[in-house]
Amino acid sequence: MKRQTITTIWLIMLLLGLASCKSSEKNQGDKTSVAQLQQVKLNGRNYWLALPRGYQAANSYKLLLAFHPSGGNGKDMQSFTHFDQISNEYIVAYPDSEQVEWNEGCNCNIAHRLGADDLGFTSRIITDIQSRHNVIPDEVYAAGYSQGGLFVQNLACNLPQLFKAVAVVAAPMSIQLASSCSPSTAVSLMMVHGTDDTVLPYNGMVHHNFGLISSADAIALIAGKNDALPYALHKTQVAPHTHLTSYHNGTQKFQLYSVQGGGHTWQFAGFDTSRQILNFFAEVEQPELPEHSQLVSTEQGQFHVRAMGMDNPGPAVVLLAGPNYNYHSDSAWFAALQPLLAKQYRVYSIDRLGNAYSSNTEELSYRRFADDLAAVLQQLQEIQLALVAFSSSSISARWFYQQHQQQFDIKAMVYIDPDIPLPHSLSLYQGYPADWYLANLPALLPHLAGGNWTGRTKDKLDVEYQEVQQLVAQHNVQLDWSYFEQIMQLRLLIPQQQARAREIAAYIADLDGYAQLPMVSAIPVSVIDSDFEQQQIDLAQDEPELAAALRLWQQEGSAWSAEQALISNGQYIALSNSDHLVPVQKPEQIKQALDWLFRALQLP
The missing domain is CATH 3.40.50.1820 (Alpha/Beta hydrolase fold, catalytic domain)
Known part of the structure; x- marks a missing residue:
């Protein structure tokens, strides 16, 4: 020109x-x-x-x-x-x-x-x-x-x-x-x-x-x-x-x-x-939060809380996230469940420090989160509660009940594939990768800080995203994809990668304390037990010893879960052909379990 x-x-x-x-x-x-x-x-x-x-x-x-x-x-x-x-x-x-x-x-x-x-x-x-x-x-x-x-x-x-x-x-x-x-x-x-x-x-x-x-x-x-x-x-x-x-x-x-x-x-x-x-x-240093999200400040830090259905009466339903097989653990797993529950209940999903938009700290564990949870709920002015704990967050829920049942009116709990505090299951949980992270944490944290695991983390997230897409499509689940993406991608950040490593390293001690606690009997606890272990058993058919260990884990878990539900007057719900990510695959099943508890307790 x-x-x-x-x-x-x-x-x-x-x-x-x-x-x-x-x-x-x-x-x-x-x-x-x-x-x-x-x-x-x-x-x-x-x-x-x-x-x-x-x-x-x-x-x-x-x-x-x-x-x-x-x-x-x-x-x-x-x-x-x-x-x-x-x-x-x-x-x-x-x-x-x-x-x-x-x-x-x-x-x-x-x-x-x-x-x-x-x-x-x-x-x-x-x-x-x-x-x-x-x-x-x-x-x-x-x-x-x-x-x-x-x-x-x-x-x-x-x-x-x-x-x-x-x-x-x-x-x-x-x-x-x-x-x-x-x-x-x-x-x-x-x-x-x-x-x-x-x-x-x-x-x-x-x-x-x-x-x-x-x-x-x-x-x-x-x-x-x-x-x-x-x-x-x-x-x-x-x-x-x-x-x-x-x-x-x-x-x-x-x-x-x-x-x-x-x-x-x-x-x-x-x-x-x-x-x-x-x-x-x-406000450039403050995150732009998704709809319904807020940061709740306590002496320990800021906690990401997603609050929905705030006009609904009755006890607050509190969702506690646990890990999938990659140990990713945050409120992204509730992107389908929380909107569903919020049609009837007042629902909070609360992310532990180091997860989602919550602030970070060097001392992280599922047991520690029990006390953090109490501080957050105080700020939210919620006293009457029903807890829904997915996977290893059963540790947090059980410790919260142990330490704070006098402070809060805990009406009921729902466990979804909880950790099983019995010897054989504990031996599997406390083996690889938990023992590896505990032994290598001092060297791993600076390695993560250099971005050396960001690529592999992204690859895992891509696979997880595709798996969630398949689960949602197969079961015609309505999932808030915008929220899921916003929370899921935060796992790529270096502080979140380090928080994940710290939690895995602390997992062995978390389990030791968890195993010392008796089953809950004073309030109803319903347990949803998926058969996700069967997939691992099938993959281990060429390793008879491993397959036998996994079958024992499955049997031990089902027996413990059924007993916990029985002694507390809850429900034991066994799911067949199910994935570990029950909140994504079958959120309606969790709502039905919660509905049953509220009816049994005659709660609004």
Whole structure:
């Protein structure tokens, strides 16, 4: 393409962009600037500085750089963003571009051809302000509108180490920058874009010289470049006509706010862009939680709690997750069961520390979780309870009953494939891999920290995902896939991998304590006993000794489970042709067991 043609395209975009800017300013009503903008000359260039109201030289502040659209200047940017008026936490710089537009990284515009060093200018502004004022370390941010937003993406790709988070409004990403973007470190990024933008189209545009990928592809690309987890969280109506797509890597967030019907503008009806950006900056280290989820704080840490059916009466049903054969253990296993139970019951799924969105700690065990659970339930103000414990979480449920039955009114329990506290079963549980993890934990934790098991973890998760898909399809189960994906993928994070290793290493001691406790007899305990062991027995037919050990395990488990149900006036429910993941395969069976207990106890 000839330079004249390129310039013509950008001139058209410039004029449209300026018109949109004026529209944005008009949308602000009669609001006028109350800040005194200071013009600062820096190596022949210019930026405008706004100090917060009540500025004190001895105080420390965050720093925000706001980049104007093509054809504008820093004062224009201040006139419709008003960042300095909204918050007193920030020193705000509004830089002027050297050319009519910023050198955004597409290598296709006027600023590029004339050699504008806008990346260097940005770095020098930050250094200059830091030399004059007290800027909080690691609290530097950037925001850009339209072509200034394209430039902020360039910052995210090529100077991410300078910023904690950046925000982009009304700008997807150029095809050229998308192909070259290779950030050296992760930086959180927020995008806001109207789906009917005709200047820099939301869905991108194709051109042999200057093209744009869509905003949806741009946020996915940035997320991927920053090692984000693969599944996005989707929320509709986070604001009027506004949809949120959110990725994260466990530390940074990458979010796209899609405003349905919105044009090329800074401000949208029902969506205060400037305030939303500052909210994003303030909350950038807080995870974006799925619907119904919350973090409950105790002295021991923050616990991820999913609460559903809150208007239902009667005792709270508390779901405790246990492991599958890969020792993955979190509330993803309740993505089918909890919504089903919530139609009738008030239901909580509570993740142990180190699992899902719960915070981490070095001391992890199923026994420890019994006390943590008591603290969480206190915060939730739930006293009357029915516990549903899957797999090894029977350890937590049994210890919780042992230690806290005076504090809580525990009405009943449902065990689903519980751990069997008898000698032969214990010998299997406490063998490989538990003994290996216990012996090798000190060396394993730093090995995991290096990401050496992330690939194999992903491979296992892929297999698990396919297996769950098959179970759900075969049994016509309704599963909340969005929730399942959000929780399941967290197992890829290094802290979660380490937490899994710590729990497995502590499992031997957990079992020793569990085996010392008598069966529960004062409240009804129903036991759902799948025959998942049969699959392992069939696979071991060429190893007679192993097959015999597995058969004894199966027999011992069924006998113990039936006895526990009998002495407590519960139900023993034996399932045939069943998988260990009963909450995914047969959630209706668990609901029926719970319904029976509530009827037997005459509970609402």
